[in-house]
Amino acid sequence: MIKSELVQIVAARNPHLYHRDVENIVNAVLDEITDALAAGNRVELRGFGAFSVKNRPSRSGRNPRTGDSVFVEEKWVPFFKTGKELRERLNPGQPDLGDSD
Amino acid sequence: MAGKTVTRADLAESVFRKVGLSRTESAELVETVLDEICAAIVRGETVKLSSFATFQVRDKNERIGRNPKTGEEVPISPRRVMTFKASNVLKQRILKAHAQRKAKLKPQNPAS
Numbered sequence: 244m245i246k247s248e249l250v251q252i253v254a255a256r257n258p259h260l261y262h263r264d265v266e267n268i269v270n271a272v273l274d275e276i277t278d279a280l281a282a283g284n285r286v287e288l289r290g291f292g293a294f295s296v297k298n299r300p301s302r303s304g305r306n307p308r309t310g311d312s313v314f315v316e317e318k319w320v321p322f323f324k325t326g327k328e329l330r331e332r333l334n335p336g337q338p339d340l341g342d343s344d
Numbered sequence: 345m346a347g348k349t350v351t352r353a354d355l356a357e358s359v360f361r362k363v364g365l366s367r368t369e370s371a372e373l374v375e376t377v378l379d380e381i382c383a384a385i386v387r388g389e390t391v392k393l394s395s396f397a398t399f400q401v402r403d404k405n406e407r408i409g410r411n412p413k414t415g416e417e418v419p420i421s422p423r424r425v426m427t428f429k430a431s432n433v434l435k436q437r438i439l440k441a442h443a444q445r446k447a448k449l450k451p452q453n454p455a456s
Contacts, residue, residue, distance in 0.1 A: 244381075244384040244389050244390070244391045244392070245391075245392045245393070245394070246392070246393045246394055246396075249377070249380055249381065249384075249391075249393070252380050253373070253376050253377055253380060256376060257373070257376070260365075264363055264365075265373075267362060267363045268359050268363055268365075268370075268373050268374075268377065269377055271355075271358045271359045271362045271363060272355050272358070272359065272374055272377050272378075273393060273395075273396045274358070275350065275354060275355050275358040276350070276355070276396075277396065277434055277437055279348075279350040279354075280434070280437075280438055281437050281438050281440075281441035281442075282348075282441065283347075283441075283442070283445075284347070284348045284349065284350055285348070285349045285350065286349070286350040286351075287349050287350070287351055288351070288352060288355075288378060289352075290378075290382070291378050291381070291382055292426075292428075296438055296442075318439065319438050319439060319442045320430070320435065320438070321397075321428075321430040321434055321435065321438055322428075323397075323428035323430075325425070325426045325428075329382055329385065329386070329426065330425075330426075332382070332386045333385070333386060333401065333423070333424040333425070333426065334423045334424055337421060337423060340409075340420065
C-alpha cells in the first residue's frame with residue numbers, strides 16, 4: 244500500500260469529504276509525527292506503536308576499503324517499536340514475547 | 345524541547361487546525377488512517393508512505409532463544425514481525441533539527 248492508496252481507502256470510507264481533504268488529513272498525521280521527532284519528542288500510538296529518536300554517539304569507524312580510521316559524527320536516528328496489539332494481530336494465538344525483531 | 349509525548353489527541357488537534365473538520369471528526373479520521381495502516385500491515389502488505397517511512401512484515405523462522413535470567417534454552421516459534429524503515433527525508437529532517445539545536449546551545453563564535 245502506498246500513500247495514494249491509503250488516501251483512496253480513507254476517502255472511500257468518508258464519501259462526504261473531498262479527496263483533497265483526505266490527502267491533507269493523511270499528510271497532517273505524518274507531518275505531526277515528523278515534527279515531533281524533529282523536536283526530539285516521542286510519539287506513542289496505542290495499538291500501533293511508538294516512534295522515538297535514538298542517539299548514536301560519535302565513534303571512530305573505519306573505511307572498509309582502505310582500513311583508514313575515520314571519525315563518525317554523533318547521530319540521531321528515528322526508531323519505531325511495534326505496539327503489543329499489532330504484534331498480537333500479526334501472530335494470532337501465539338504467546339507474545341514482548342520485544343522482538 | 346525534548347521529553348514531550350505526542351499522542352492521538354495531538355494528531356487529531358493537528359488535523360483539526362489544518363483541515364478544518366470538527367474536533368470529533370478529526371479524531372475519527374486519525375483513527376481511520378491508523379486503522380487502515382495497521383490493517384494493511386496485518387494483511388502482510390508493505391506500507392510505503394513516501395517521505396515518511398516504509399513498514400514491512402517479515403517472517404521469522406523458529407530459532408533457539410535463551411531465558412536471560414535462567415540461561416535456559418527455549419524455542420522461539422516462527423512469527424511475523426514488522427520492520428520500520430525511515431525514509432531519507434525523515435532521517436535528514438531529524439539530523440538537521442538536532443544539529444541546529446546543538447549549534448544554538450554552544451555558538452561557534454561567541455559575540456563579544
